[in-house]
Amino acid sequence: MVAHLRHITLATTLLTSLALALDGSIGIHDPSTVVQCDGKYYTYGTGGTGLVSDDGWTWSRGAVLPRRGLAPDVIHIGDRYYVYVAANIGAQPKAAVNMIWSKSLDPASPDYKWEEGGVVASSDGIEESNAIDPGIFLDPITGRLWLVYGSYFGFIRQVELDPKTGKRINPNDKPRDLAINCEASDMMYHDGWYYLLATHGSCCRGADSGYNIRVGRSRKVTGPFLDAEGIDMIQGGGKLFIGSESRKIGPGHFGLLDLGNGVQKFSMHWEADLDRGAASVLDIRPLLWRDGWPVAGENMTDGTFELESVRTGTALELAVEGMPVGGRPVRRPRPPEAPRPTGNGSAPAASGGPPAASGGPPAGFGGMFAGTGVPIPAQGVEQVAKNWPAGPIDLRLANYMSQAQQKWTITAMPKAGGYPGSPYFKITVAGTDRALAASTDAELVVVPAFTGAPEQLWRFDQLADGTWRIMPKSLSTSKTPMALSAIGSSFPTLEKFDASSEKQHWLIKAQ
Amino acid sequence: MKMLRTHHLSAMAVFFGFGFLPCQRPASAQAPPTTLTKPVTPQKAPSPDGFIQRWVILEPIAAPGLTQSAVQAEVKKEYFPGQFTMIPRDGDKVSVDGSELTWHAVDTRNYNVNLFHFARSLNKPTSDVLFWAVTTVNMPQEMHDVRLAIGSNAASVWWVNGQEVVDIYGDRQTVIDDGVSRRLTLKKGPNLIRVAVINGGGATDFCARLLDAQDKPLSGYTTTVGSTGK
Numbered sequence: 001m002v003a004h005l006r007h008i009t010l011a012t013t014l015l016t017s018l019a020l021a022l023d024g025s026i027g028i029h030d031p032s033t034v035v036q037c038d039g040k041y042y043t044y045g046t047g048g049t050g051l052v053s054d055d056g057w058t059w060s061r062g063a064v065l066p067r068r069g070l071a072p073d074v075i076h077i078g079d080r081y082y083v084y085v086a087a088n089i090g091a092q093p094k095a096a097v098n099m100i101w102s103k104s105l106d107p108a109s110p111d112y113k114w115e116e117g118g119v120v121a122s123s124d125g126i127e128e129s130n131a132i133d134p135g136i137f138l139d140p141i142t143g144r145l146w147l148v149y150g151s152y153f154g155f156i157r158q159v160e161l162d163p164k165t166g167k168r169i170n171p172n173d174k175p176r177d178l179a180i181n182c183e184a185s186d187m188m189y190h191d192g193w194y195y196l197l198a199t200h201g202s203c204c205r206g207a208d209s210g211y212n213i214r215v216g217r218s219r220k221v222t223g224p225f226l227d228a229e230g231i232d233m234i235q236g237g238g239k240l241f242i243g244s245e246s247r248k249i250g251p252g253h254f255g256l257l258d259l260g261n262g263v264q265k266f267s268m269h270w271e272a273d274l275d276r277g278a279a280s281v282l283d284i285r286p287l288l289w290r291d292g293w294p295v296a297g298e299n300m301t302d303g304t305f306e307l308e309s310v311r312t313g314t315a316l317e318l319a320v321e322g323m324p325v326g327g328r329p330v331r332r333p334r335p336p337e338a339p340r341p342t343g344n345g346s347a348p349a350a351s352g353g354p355p356a357a358s359g360g361p362p363a364g365f366g367g368m369f370a371g372t373g374v375p376i377p378a379q380g381v382e383q384v385a386k387n388w389p390a391g392p393i394d395l396r397l398a399n400y401m402s403q404a405q406q407k408w409t410i411t412a413m414p415k416a417g418g419y420p421g422s423p424y425f426k427i428t429v430a431g432t433d434r435a436l437a438a439s440t441d442a443e444l445v446v447v448p449a450f451t452g453a454p455e456q457l458w459r460f461d462q463l464a465d466g467t468w469r470i471m472p473k474s475l476s477t478s479k480t481p482m483a484l485s486a487i488g489s490s491f492p493t494l495e496k497f498d499a500s501s502e503k504q505h506w507l508i509k510a511q
Numbered sequence: 512m513k514m515l516r517t518h519h520l521s522a523m524a525v526f527f528g529f530g531f532l533p534c535q536r537p538a539s540a541q542a543p544p545t546t547l548t549k550p551v552t553p554q555k556a557p558s559p560d561g562f563i564q565r566w567v568i569l570e571p572i573a574a575p576g577l578t579q580s581a582v583q584a585e586v587k588k589e590y591f592p593g594q595f596t597m598i599p600r601d602g603d604k605v606s607v608d609g610s611e612l613t614w615h616a617v618d619t620r621n622y623n624v625n626l627f628h629f630a631r632s633l634n635k636p637t638s639d640v641l642f643w644a645v646t647t648v649n650m651p652q653e654m655h656d657v658r659l660a661i662g663s664n665a666a667s668v669w670w671v672n673g674q675e676v677v678d679i680y681g682d683r684q685t686v687i688d689d690g691v692s693r694r695l696t697l698k699k700g701p702n703l704i705r706v707a708v709i710n711g712g713g714a715t716d717f718c719a720r721l722l723d724a725q726d727k728p729l730s731g732y733t734t735t736v737g738s739t740g741k
Contacts, residue, residue, distance in 0.1 A: 321579035321680075443693050487726050488660055488691030490679055495726075503726075 022282055023414055023423065024059040026051065029204075029280040030071035030133070030184065033255025034267040034420070037081065037105040041420065043255075043267060043282060044072045044083065051282060057418020059282065063107045066114045067100050071184060071253065075136040077145070079103050082166040084120065084147065086132035093153035094125030097134045099166050120168045121149050121159055121175065128154030129175070133253075135186030138163060139194075139221055146221060148196065151183035155234070156198055158222065178223050179233035182214070184253040193217045193292060196225040199252035200238060207278045209250035209271035214238025215294060228293060242296035247274035248283070257284065257420060262499025263461050263469065265420050266296070284421035286462035299422045300460035300468075303510055304409045304430045306400050309486035310467050310505035314397035316484075316492055318405035318429055318446055320388050325402050326376035329368060379404045381431035393434070395444040397490050405429065407511050408436070416457050417473070424457035424473050426450050430511075438472040442482055442494045460508075467505035469497060546625045547617040547632070550601075554649065554733040555618060561720035561728025562622040563646055563704070567599050567736040570612040571630050571640035577711050579680040582666045585641055586707040595673065598703065599645055600737030616736045623662075623685055623718040626708060630715075638712040647701045648721070649733045654697045656724035662689040663708050663717040670705040671695055682711050685718055697721075701735075 028045035034056070035042055041053040044065050052062030065072065065083060072085040081104070086097045099117030106112055123131035130153035137146045145163040150156035156179035160169045179185065182198035189195070195217045201210030216225030216233040224232045231237030242251045250271025257265040264287040272278040286297030307316040381404040388405075400406055407430035414423040427436040428450060435450035436458065450456055457473035470484040472494070482494035483504040497504055555565040574585045591605035591612075601616035617629065624644070630637045661669055661677055662685040669677040669692070676692035683689070708717050721729035 441694060487658070487688070487722075489686050489689040491677075491691035493691075493693070 022059060022284065022421070023057055023418070024053070025061050026059050026282040027276075027279050028269060028282045030253050031255070031267055031269050031282050032072045032074045032083070033136075033186070034257045034284065035074050035076050035081065035105070037076070038109065040106065042074070042105045044074065044085075045269075046070050046072075055418050056284060056420030057423050063105075063112075065100070067098055067116075069098070070095075071133045073134045073136045073186070073255070074105075075138060075145075077138060077163050077166070080166065081105050082117070082136065084134035084136055086134055086149070088132070089122075090125055092125075092132075093123050093127075093130030093151075095131040096122040097131050097147070097149055101166055117166055120147060120161060120166075121157070123153075128177075129157050130154065131157075133184045135184070136161075137187035137189075140189050142221070144221070146187060148178065148185040148187055150179075150185060152181065155180055156182060156185045156196070176222055177234060178225060179216070179238075181236050182233075182238065184213075186254050186256070187221075188256045188294075189221075190289060190294070191292070193219065194221045194223075194225075195294060196223065196233060197241060197254040197294075198233065198238065199254070201250070201252075203250070203252060203271060205250075205271070206280075207249045207272040207274060211250035211252040211271050212243040213241040213251055213254050213268065213296075215241045217292070239293060241294055242268070242285075248272070249274065249278075251283075256287065259420065259461075261497055262464060264464065286421070287464070288462065288466050289464045290466070295466075297462040297466065299462070300410065300412075300425060300508075302409075302411050302425075304407055306406060306507075306509040306511055307408055307470070308400065308507040308509060309397055309492070309503075310507060311486045311502040312397060312489040314486070314489050315400035315406050316408065317396060317398050317403070318388070318434070319394040319396040320384075320405050322398070322401065322403045322405060323379070323384050325379045326372070378402070381429065385432065391448060393446045395436070395446060395492050397486055397488075397492055402511075404431065407431075410458075410460075410508075413452070413457060416452060419459050419461070422460060424459060426452075426456060427458050438475050438482070438494055440475075440477050442475060442478060444484070444492055444494065463499065463505060465505065468508050469499075469504060470506055471497070546620050546628055548620070550616050550618045550736065554735045556733055557720060557728070557730060558622060560622060561722070561730060563648070563719050563721075563734050564619045564624075565616070565734045565736055566619075566624055566644045566646045567601060567614050567616045568624070568626070568629055569599070569605065569614050569643040570633060571626075571635050571637070571642050572607050572612070573636070573639060574641035574709055575639040575711075577666045577680060577682050577709060579678075582668065582678070582680050582709050585709055586668045594643070595670070595705070597645075598647065598737065603737075622687070623716045626710065626715040626717065627713075637710060637715055640710055640715075642708045642710070642715070643705070644708070644717070645703065645705050645736070647703055647735045648697065649701050649735060650697045650699055651731060653699045654723075654729070656694045657697050657729060658694060658722040658726070659692040659704065659719065660688040660690070660722050661706070661717065661719045662686045663706075664715050665708075665710050667706055667708045667717060669719075670703075672698070672702055684714075685716050687718060688720075688722075691722070694724075 030046040031043045041056045048064040048068035050062035051059045053059040069085040069087040080101045082101045088095045096119045100114050102114045103111035121131045123129040130151040133151045135148045145161040148158045155177035157175035159175045162169045182200045184199035197215045216227045218225045227237040227239040248270040255267040266287045273281045288295040288297040409428050409430045410425050412423045416424045433449045434446050435456045437447045438455040439445045454474040459471045461469045483497040485495040485503045590607045599614040603614040664685045665682050666680045677690040679690040723729045
């Protein structure tokens with residue numbers, strides 16, 4: 001029986017985990033930065049593996065690149081998609097990075113035609129470099145294009161490319177050394193800083209891989225890149241960005257996926273997803289920022305939560321009359337004073353009143369502040385829901401008091417589509433099937449039962465500050481994406497998302 | 512210890528063993544309010560922050576209870592004929608449970624309307640009471656996606672052109688834009704805003720403004736009382 005229970009527990013864990021990772025065919029190693037083309041998402045891995053997704057959640061096998069190689073990277077500039085892909089041209093570290101480009105990544109498009117762009121970086125097998133694992137970065141401030149590359153043999157190096165052609169600006173310029181003892185490097189810019197991300201540790205060992213992504217930053221695109229301790233990455237420095245987590249081992253190959261409106265995510269692979277037989281798989285996670293450093297955020301997971309407005313500090317609740325947990329306060333008689341210590345410090349036996357540990361109020365402490373002396377059980381929805389209207393109920397915001405109408409169960413709906421990194425979720429009043437829905441007038445309502453309609457499916461994106469954006473999948477009356485918004489202390493609505501406004505930032509607190 | 516700072520004078524009295532104060536009717540010698548004045552102009556624009564500063568208010572009616580169900584019962588009870596439709600004028604009188612109550616037009620100097628000042632100046636009770644207040648908003652043109660944003664001490668229920676649009680409950684303090692209505696359409700010309708504020712004890716006031724589609728305070732209109740925008 002014990003063994004049987006263990007299997008049930010394992011199955012439950014697997015189901016939960018599978019429901020919350022990317023869906024579909026996500027096996028890939030060394031994925032390129034996820035890019036969008038004509039509404040679809042694409043990534044390519046070592047060996048030419050291509051994955052494609054309509055929504056960033058469910059993936060399938062896509063086209064194979066015409067030039068197969070190691071750890072490609074992709075960037076979209078103007079009307080071209082440039083792919084940089086490396087190949088060993090002898091025993092490592094003799095290697096070269098080639099560029100190919102196309103005006104589309106969709107094989108069904110008439111613009112899908114790959115052109116060779118030639119070698120943009122190489123290593124001769126003797127020098128202190130291994131020219132694989134390209135990472136491509138377009139500086140948003142200067143418009144200059146940079147390639148970083150390298151893998152353990154010697155340095156991570158940087159060369160400048162021409163954004164008009166994707167080719168090397170001056171092949172005779174000496175590459176700049178940026179880091180050592182790492183691979184899979186990439187760069188990004190944020191708020192006055194340039195960041196170099198690189199993968200440390202061992203790859204390609206399944207669940208025994210020590211891969212982890214580290215980061216340094218510099219005020220200049222050319223470095224030096226120092227970690228939070230001030231150690232230069234060229235001396236092995238690097239602040240941990242993401243390491244192994246729970247049943248996912250060995251993150252590597254960072255790629256920035258900027259969705260606009262202040263929502264950033266990143267792509268990567270896990271060397272081994274233990275819930276998928278330790279296969280190497282793609283993942284997409286939110287990118288957060290804290291004290292000037294990137295932080296790996298979390299995708300939404302199932303659970304029961306308080307949904308609290310950052311702006312107002314008030315919590316989303318069903319607009320029904322609340323009942324204090326444990327019932328309305330009642331005044332209790334003050335018990336006799338506790339016995340005072342005697343002169344030698346020992347207390348005499350109590351002469352009366354309830355003992356402190358018997359479940360009653362502590363001796364000497366009574367009246368309206370004493371409580372019952374025993375834990376108050378959680379308020380079950382069955383205790384209060386009998387008074388709730390049967391039909392649709394309005395929403396409001398109120399001070400959180402752990403009441404039943406303030407607790408929301410969030411459940412993944414993995415077959416209802418998704419968005420980069422996550423499926424859509426339903427949001428129901430805990431213990432009921434009453435579901436949060438967007439109304440036709442872009443307001444909110446709780447309907448009596450979840451039907452799976454798009455206006456009852458919700459998207460959760462963790463934002464740069466760690467708070468959440470919450471959006472309905474769609475509105476029947478508006479094509480403008482709307483987000484849950486607190487426009488008053490006591491009133492939630494749906495409004496166009498503005499990342500700079502706290503109105504649409506929410507805290508999600510587990511209950 | 513918020514309770515001791517703001518409200519529940521009678522509870523405080525019990526707490527400190529003074530016994531229950533049967534009535535909080537202030538002494539007639541108290542100073543008159545300094546925040547409310549009689550209107551001297553035919554119409555008034557909202558404050559720079561958009562707050563409506565002209566109202567006609569009925570002397571308080573006894574009404575205990577601040578919970579959602581209690582407040583809904585109190586405001587839905589008909590105390591006088593035309594309660595939900597009349598446009599009162601300064602000096603109008605209604606009879607409630609045998610007592611004659613008077614409507615008073617006021618302008619407030621502040622963002623809020625201090626009902627404690629209002630009742631105290633009339634030597635009326637301020638605890639466990641209901642205040643009715645009405646104003647007319649005169650719009651130069653039809654306006655869509657407008658929201659009524661209110662705050663009140665304590666509970667309140669609000670109607671715009673006869674439609675209940677905001678309700679907040681419990682023993683709460685006035686917070687700007689605490690309760691906000693759904694998106695409304697205000698017609699060109701007069702639009703009636705009516706509110707019932709129920710107070711438990713201590714201070715009592717309310718504030719109200721209109722927000723545009725971008726949640727910015729609405730301006731460019733006037734308020735009047737006792738008329739329809741003439």
